Amino acid sequence: MTETIIWTISVLTALGLLLSLVLFWVARKFRVEEDPRIDEIEKTLPGANCGGCGFAGCRAFADAAVKAGNLDANYCPVGGGEVMKKVAAILGCEVQEAAPRVAVVRCNGSCANRPKINEYGGARSCKVKAALYGGDTGCLFGCLGCGDCVAACQFGALSMDAETGLPVVDESKCTACGKCVAACPKRIIELRDKGPRGMRMYVSCTNKDKGPVARKACSAACIGCGICAKTCRHDAITVTDNVAYIDFSKCKLCRECEAVCPTGAIHGVNFPKPLDKEAVKQRIADRKKKEEENV
Amino acid sequence: MSKLTFSIGGIHPADSKLARDCKIEVLPLPPKVYVSMFQHLGAQAKPVVAVGDKVKAGQIIAEPGGFISAYVHSPVSGTVKAIGPRKDLAGFNVVHIEIDVEGDEWAEGIDLSPELVSAIPEDREFILDRIKMGGVVGLGGATFPTHVKLNPPPGKSADCLILNGTECEPYLTSDFRILLERTDEIVVGAAIMQKVLGGCKCVIGIEENKPEAITAVRASIKKLGFSNMNVAVLKKRYPQGGEKQLIDAVMHRQVKSGGLPIDVGAVVQNVGTSLAVYEAVQKNKPLVTNVMTFTGNIVPAERQRNYLFRIGMPLSFIAEQAGGVPEGTVKLVSGGPMMGKAIANFDAATVKGTSAILCLGEETRRHQETPCISCCRCADACPMGLEPFLLKKLYAVGDTAALEQNAVQDCIECGCCQYSCPAYVPLLDNIRMAKAQVMGIIRARNAKK
Numbered sequence: 001m002t003e004t005i006i007w008t009i010s011v012l013t014a015l016g017l018l019l020s021l022v023l024f025w026v027a028r029k030f031r032v033e034e035d036p037r038i039d040e041i042e043k044t045l046p047g048a049n050c051g052g053c054g055f056a057g058c059r060a061f062a063d064a065a066v067k068a069g070n071l072d073a074n075y076c077p078v079g080g081g082e083v084m085k086k087v088a089a090i091l092g093c094e095v096q097e098a099a100p101r102v103a104v105v106r107c108n109g110s111c112a113n114r115p116k117i118n119e120y121g122g123a124r125s126c127k128v129k130a131a132l133y134g135g136d137t138g139c140l141f142g143c144l145g146c147g148d149c150v151a152a153c154q155f156g157a158l159s160m161d162a163e164t165g166l167p168v169v170d171e172s173k174c175t176a177c178g179k180c181v182a183a184c185p186k187r188i189i190e191l192r193d194k195g196p197r198g199m200r201m202y203v204s205c206t207n208k209d210k211g212p213v214a215r216k217a218c219s220a221a222c223i224g225c226g227i228c229a230k231t232c233r234h235d236a237i238t239v240t241d242n243v244a245y246i247d248f249s250k251c252k253l254c255r256e257c258e259a260v261c262p263t264g265a266i267h268g269v270n271f272p273k274p275l276d277k278e279a280v281k282q283r284i285a286d287r288k289k290k291e292e293e294n295v
Numbered sequence: 296m297s298k299l300t301f302s303i304g305g306i307h308p309a310d311s312k313l314a315r316d317c318k319i320e321v322l323p324l325p326p327k328v329y330v331s332m333f334q335h336l337g338a339q340a341k342p343v344v345a346v347g348d349k350v351k352a353g354q355i356i357a358e359p360g361g362f363i364s365a366y367v368h369s370p371v372s373g374t375v376k377a378i379g380p381r382k383d384l385a386g387f388n389v390v391h392i393e394i395d396v397e398g399d400e401w402a403e404g405i406d407l408s409p410e411l412v413s414a415i416p417e418d419r420e421f422i423l424d425r426i427k428m429g430g431v432v433g434l435g436g437a438t439f440p441t442h443v444k445l446n447p448p449p450g451k452s453a454d455c456l457i458l459n460g461t462e463c464e465p466y467l468t469s470d471f472r473i474l475l476e477r478t479d480e481i482v483v484g485a486a487i488m489q490k491v492l493g494g495c496k497c498v499i500g501i502e503e504n505k506p507e508a509i510t511a512v513r514a515s516i517k518k519l520g521f522s523n524m525n526v527a528v529l530k531k532r533y534p535q536g537g538e539k540q541l542i543d544a545v546m547h548r549q550v551k552s553g554g555l556p557i558d559v560g561a562v563v564q565n566v567g568t569s570l571a572v573y574e575a576v577q578k579n580k581p582l583v584t585n586v587m588t589f590t591g592n593i594v595p596a597e598r599q600r601n602y603l604f605r606i607g608m609p610l611s612f613i614a615e616q617a618g619g620v621p622e623g624t625v626k627l628v629s630g631g632p633m634m635g636k637a638i639a640n641f642d643a644a645t646v647k648g649t650s651a652i653l654c655l656g657e658e659t660r661r662h663q664e665t666p667c668i669s670c671c672r673c674a675d676a677c678p679m680g681l682e683p684f685l686l687k688k689l690y691a692v693g694d695t696a697a698l699e700q701n702a703v704q705d706c707i708e709c710g711c712c713q714y715s716c717p718a719y720v721p722l723l724d725n726i727r728m729a730k731a732q733v734m735g736i737i738r739a740r741n742a743k744k
Contacts, residue, residue, distance in 0.1 A: 117639075118637075118639050119625075121660065121661035122661070122721055122724050123664075123721035123724035123725060124664075125724070125725075125728075127728060128721075128724045128725065128727075128728055131727070131728060131731065132385070132637075132724075133385035133386050133387070133636075133637070133639045134382065134385055134386020134387050134639055134640070135386060135639075136639075140386065140387065140388065
């Protein structure tokens with residue numbers, strides 16, 4: 001009996017020793033040299049694996065960054081400037097700090113502004129609805145309201161407003177990963193610079209129909225009249241295909257366009273004071289008078 | 296002869312042919328027509344008239360925009376008022392030619408007399424040219440240009456022309472009415488197509504719920520003395536009128552995945568197309584009129600109609616002529632209830648392929664979707680042998696490789712899966728998206744090769 005136990009123990013010990021040697025040899029022989037910085041960068045990154053950077057996940061991003069040796073083509077929108085500085089320190093290179101961005105829903109078509117002309121009974125998916133027909137309102141370009149963007153957001157930053165039927169972005173949660181931009185079949189959502197203290201201007205409409213058609217479909221549509229472009233002193237506004245667009249890199253937040261827009265399609269958000277339309281209009285008129293006098 | 300049908304899947308909806316006894320009535324001309332440039336499968340047609348031009352009925356106003364495309368003719372005489380985008384029935388912008396109607400003058404060379412011309416031209420090229428210049432497209436629903444379909448690629452030949460008179464969609468009666476009222480013309484049209492295809496045999500498939508049509512067609516074939524033509528009586532079953540299902544039912548041959556009917560030696564044409572071919576070849580009359588049904592489960596019996604309409608008439612005008620849309624209508628459908636499209640814009644113009652306006656009541660509203668209970672009724676109903684529940688799940692996770700493996704591209708969008716689903720899952724809505732995605736991938740891959 002004792003003999004059996006002794007034999008068992010000794011055989012197993014010998015076997016264990018032998019196999020550990022084999023494992024030791026295999027580990028040495030087939031070791032993959034990996035840059036330790038990849039692990040380090042991955043730990044620094046937010047770890048959301050959202051794909052907002054254009055890579056499959058955080059590790060793929062780290063791998064690409066280390067391979068490139070710089071951060072020219074890589075930027076983590078979720079981590080933002082702070083995380084990128086840390087990553088740059090690990091790599092020993094410079095990083096161009098990008099301005100923080102936020103998703104902006106460019107549609108004014110709330111239930112009040114844009115009357116429904118038919119009832120949709122199909123699958124609750126914007127993608128399906130967009131493929132089937134022009135939508136349940138007269139506007140071919142606006143929000144379809146089935147919430148594909150809400151489903152795409154991994155950060156819980158989007159929700160549907162029950163009253164307006166439009167998605168609402170929670171700026172504190174939005175990381176500008178761009179998932180919602182890709183999910184929207186109507187391409188309404190755009191990533192725009194957050195602006196100083198969150199203040200920014202944008203045209204909240206993408207309707208390319210001619211003015212009267214757009215107006216008939218939605219009372220707050222951009223009708224492409226071009227008054228905003230004429231008023232803007234900074235060349236920030238262009239009107240193409242009957243819809244205005246504000247270039248956020250040129251916009252100086254003077255809010256003059258918002259004051260002159262006849263349909264209220266231009267929105268200014270996070271400004272400390274509400275817009276005094278009359279005062280701004282007066283200011284523009286005074287300036288024009290002066291200019292004429294000078295001429 | 297025993298009654299034929301296809302081998303797998305299918306459903307048996309109530310046929311509801313409410314307008315079957317209504318004779319075809321000719322609609323009066325509206326003050327304006329809007330002719331769409333997108334009335335056929337393939338490339339959009341290109342307008343060849345300018346604003347202010349005077350046009351006559353039957354005159355070419357647009358030419359094909361590609362190989363798979365078709366001529367478009369003016370359905371009325373009058374002045375071209377505008378050429379530009381207008382909303383089609385789904386609410387999308389499509390280029391339309393707007394014509395103010397003035398009188399009813401037809402272009403020269405068009406024979407409008409009702410006499411039957413049964414002598415078939417000898418020259419094949421002449422026939423094909425007339426069909427092409429007449430803008431004839433398949434009127435079974437897909438509106439595929441007929442001259443392309445009747446001209447098989449080299450190395451392939453047809454040994455059977457199947458004329459589709461099944462009209463398996465519930466409610467629709469336009470094919471049934473023309474089979475009764477224009478029997479001889481349809482039979483001659485079929486003989487013309489036989490001639491083009493090199494003298495193959497011809498089978499006219501008609502479902503058993505149209506016994507009058509079966510008798511009429513049989514009598515007409517006998518009277519006109521066409522020997523290589525017969526009628527196949529089919530069981531009532533949906534989607535019997537599907538091209539692949541009809542070939543299976545009549546010839547007992549199966550078209551393989553990704554293949555075309557011509558691969559098994561078959562060409563399928565609708566009876567409406569046969570009539571259009573007859574008119575284009577024998578009478579030189581282009582496709583500017585078609586027959587449609589105004590019906591629905593809440594339309595009273597005395598207001599059911601079959602109309603001969605001019606292409607380009609607004610749907611709302613036709614409904615007005617029929618006494619308006621009845622109260623309580625919750626759904627307006629253009630085409631049959633299974634494969635038709637919901638009308639989002641009632642001012643849209645009719646196109647070559649318009650076959651019906653359906654006014655459906657409250658009970659046809661879609662039900663709230665509930666979770667799939669894995670009963671597999673959809674797989675039993677699928678006439679293509681697919682597994683719709685699986686395809687929907689694969690689409691939800693975005694696995695295009697698995698979707699292709701499970702042959703989502705073979706879906707004929709007949710809607711049997713959604714019809715049979717007890718959980719009201721919108722299967723077809725999702726499968727259609729998956730199919731479009733996979734077809735895109737396949738096309739891109741083929742283009743690379």
